[in-house]
Amino acid sequence: DHTVVLYAPTRRDYRKGGHVDRFDPARFAADLGPGHTLVVRLHPSLASGVARGLGLSDLHRRGVLVDATDEPHVEDVLLASDALVTDYSALMFDYVLLDRPVVVHADDWGAFAASRGAYFDITADAPGHVSRSYRELAWLFASGTWQDQEAARLRSGFRERYCEFEDGRAAERVVRLLMLGERGGALLPAARRTEGVRDRSGALVER
Structure with a gap:
């Protein structure tokens, strides 16, 4: 009290x-x-x-x-x-x-x-x-x-x-964008979603 x-x-x-x-x-x-x-x-x-x-x-x-x-x-x-x-x-x-x-x-x-x-x-x-x-x-x-x-x-x-982004859903937005390839509810272009990464030798490896 x-x-x-x-x-x-x-x-x-x-x-x-x-x-x-x-x-x-x-x-x-x-x-x-x-x-x-x-x-x-x-x-x-x-x-x-x-x-x-x-x-x-x-x-x-x-x-x-x-x-x-x-x-x-x-x-x-x-x-x-x-x-x-x-x-x-x-x-x-x-x-x-x-x-x-x-x-x-x-x-x-x-x-x-x-x-x-x-x-x-x-x-x-x-x-x-x-x-x-x-x-x-x-x-x-x-x-x-x-x-x-x-x-x-x-x-x-x-x-x-x-604090415009502090609405309790920031983590969800990160997951949707970076892991699920979504942006604004829609999937990102296929080229972005299949972007490769490089191995130790520097060669491009497709995900």
């Missing part, structure tokens, strides 16, 4: 070890208030690093939050949550398929983009509201803005732009 907020930060290439504390997760859990559970899942590369030693595991033991870093299937963690707070993690592309709110916490976007590069500016083309400070992040949840109509509009637009 709780609102489950998943916090899934990614690693930083501009910091040795890859971990940067963006905010205090214990404070965020407290600020979310009664009826909320904060779940934290670190990037897999940080699972055994300094981030775990800075108190996350202890907070889990004390019941302040749930440390889901070691859960073997991230899909289960996504399904169990009602909202995602992330920075630049690729998990957002999977999460928007659930049509649940996403908040992008981008307080170090300039440093992140300069050190690693980016395909696009996530702060300008986000799947939900963007916070650039902890104060803004806390306000988004305290005010309920994280799940307002604007958040839904941004999420829908993001799905249309970046």
